[in-house]
Amino acid sequence: MEAIADLEGGEGAWLYPTGVAAISAVLMALLRPGDHFLLVDTIFAATRTFCDEVLDSFGASYDLFPSGVTDLTPYLRENTKLVFVESPGSQTFEVMDLPALCENAHTHGLTVVADNTYGSGWLYQPLALGCDVSIIAGTKYLGGHADVMMGAASARGRRRPKCVPLPS
Numbered sequence: 001m002e003a004i005a006d007l008e009g010g011e012g013a014w015l016y017p018t019g020v021a022a023i024s025a026v027l028m029a030l031l032r033p034g035d036h037f038l039l040v041d042t043i044f045a046a047t048r049t050f051c052d053e054v055l056d057s058f059g060a061s062y063d064l065f066p067s068g069v070t071d072l073t074p075y076l077r078e079n080t081k082l083v084f085v086e087s088p089g090s091q092t093f094e095v096m097d098l099p100a101l102c103e104n105a106h107t108h109g110l111t112v113v114a115d116n117t118y119g120s121g122w123l124y125q126p127l128a129l130g131c132d133v134s135i136i137a138g139t140k141y142l143g144g145h146a147d148v149m150m151g152a153a154s155a156r157g158r159r160r161p162k163c164v165p166l167p168s
């Protein structure tokens with residue numbers, strides 16, 4: 001947990017059994033029924049499936065926005081709470097302008113969550129670029145040999161984990 005937080009530049013981290021478990025736990029922790037959120041259109045397919053099949057039935061809905069966008073104003077609704085990004089993005093590997101996007105999102109009071117599976121924390125740190133939460137599917141690069149399943153969520157600033165330290 002500490003090693004991942006360190007790699008991601010987080011103030012703390014949580015571990016999960018898979019990447020999708022980390023993504024679902026973060027979204028369910030930060031969204032409530034009636035909330036609206038934004039997903040980048042290069043999003044990992046299983047993230048979108050979770051939003052369509054689980055979050056939708058709990059009353060949280062989303063809209064997609066293109067990867068190149070840095071001004072979210074046209075996509076916002078009164079109840080928009082969060083923006084979920086992925087950079088580099090799944091399949092297309094498009095790299096987003098996260099500093100500009102995060103600055104814009106924060107002026108609208110949104111929490112920015114990044115899927116950093118492709119950046120891995122070694123090559124790319126969304127938290128340093130302004131994101132509030134960064135998620136890694138450790139199943140991929142971190143495991144490296146297709147023999148490990150893991151997910152991790154690191155956070156800093158106003159979304160830093162409020163966890164009780166484990167007894168040593």
Ligand SMILES: *Cc1c(COP(=O)(O)O)cnc(C)c1O
Pocket residue numbers: 017018019020021044046086090115117118137138139140149150151
């Ligand atoms: C594989 C992957 C996930 C999901 O990880 P699992 O451990 O398979 O649940 C999430 N995001 C991205 C970008 C991925 O490539």
